[in-house]
Amino acid sequence: MIFNKDVALDGILDALFTPYKKSVPDVNHIVTAMLNQGIINKEEDILNDHIAFRTLGVPNLGIASFEKIFLHHGYKRMEPYFFEQKKLDAFWYAPPSPEYPRIFISELRVKDLSKETQAIIHKYTDAITKDPIDFIDLDDVKAVGDFFYKPLWELPTLEDYNALAKESEYAAWVIYNRYYLNHYTISVHALPTPYNNLNTFNTFLENNGIVLNDSGSKIKISADGLLKQSSSVAKMILATFADGTTKEISGSYVEFAERLPLPQFAHLPAEELTTAMRREGFEAANADKIFESTYSEQTSKS
Numbered sequence: 001m002i003f004n005k006d007v008a009l010d011g012i013l014d015a016l017f018t019p020y021k022k023s024v025p026d027v028n029h030i031v032t033a034m035l036n037q038g039i040i041n042k043e044e045d046i047l048n049d050h051i052a053f054r055t056l057g058v059p060n061l062g063i064a065s066f067e068k069i070f071l072h073h074g075y076k077r078m079e080p081y082f083f084e085q086k087k088l089d090a091f092w093y094a095p096p097s098p099e100y101p102r103i104f105i106s107e108l109r110v111k112d113l114s115k116e117t118q119a120i121i122h123k124y125t126d127a128i129t130k131d132p133i134d135f136i137d138l139d140d141v142k143a144v145g146d147f148f149y150k151p152l153w154e155l156p157t158l159e160d161y162n163a164l165a166k167e168s169e170y171a172a173w174v175i176y177n178r179y180y181l182n183h184y185t186i187s188v189h190a191l192p193t194p195y196n197n198l199n200t201f202n203t204f205l206e207n208n209g210i211v212l213n214d215s216g217s218k219i220k221i222s223a224d225g226l227l228k229q230s231s232s233v234a235k236m237i238l239a240t241f242a243d244g245t246t247k248e249i250s251g252s253y254v255e256f257a258e259r260l261p262l263p264q265f266a267h268l269p270a271e272e273l274t275t276a277m278r279r280e281g282f283e284a285a286n287a288d289k290i291f292e293s294t295y296s297e298q299t300s301k302s
Helices: 008-023 025-037 062-072 115-125 141-147 158-167 169-177 198-207 284-294
Strands: 048-056 076-083 088-094 102-108 183-187 227-231 236-240 246-250 253-259
Touching: 008 025, 008 048, 008 141, 025 198, 025 253, 048 062, 048 169, 048 253, 062 076, 062 088, 062 102, 076 284, 102 169, 115 158, 115 169, 158 169, 158 246, 169 246, 169 284, 198 227, 198 253, 227 284, 253 284
Parallel strands: 048 102, 183 253
Antiparallel strands: 048 183, 076 088, 088 102, 227 253, 236 246
16 A cells, blocks of 8 residues: 555554644644754654554553554554563554654553552543444544544543553553654664664754753663654643543653664665664663653653
């Protein structure tokens, strides 16, 4: 299936990114700083490495449901990942052509949580007795775009949110934010020298007031040394809960990735390197720490 700029996938990605950009102020802040510094000439010069979503592993939801949207539009499911401590499963999805971002979808292993936490999650999700994706025309851009922000379950109470957060901050994030876009990722390697180096780019970010996730370290490096990742700390948003109470909770964030060339292509100049010549896929150890960009230990620093 060949995609051009006028097809549904572009509209779906726009439907995702536009609300995300409005509610994650770091996006505009970073883009403006990049423009002012002359790193880019226009926002469209930024290559989006991947976008990520969080889901709940319960019947009719989770990865098996959510991935249908992207599989329909030409994405291919790739390697699985497992995060034992956070009780998460995940897959990444290769795009139909290189100009589109990779997709990373994670799922909370609800059955691995305490009975009390499971009960809270099922209190909100048990009303969903059929897969909601099956009722969407996946070629209808508006219908798919609306789905990402549709309240599939009732707004949680603050008491339930806090109870979930004690065992799984991931669970609390999803129960409130639902399928909201968790983050998008700037491809640092695609930027001009010297900003195509993540160390240099991180310095640029911090000089412009961006607080970086330092879980593990500010730069997370894969075992082969070819994938380097960092991320901003999620900004806090004022959330209103079902009982009318309010609390500041973590929103979404921005990630930054540097994909180095594979060894056999390391001798080539940057302008000759294609996507296929660079390190592909993800790294569980990196992603494990990136997840914590929305966790209180990190957000308390922003």
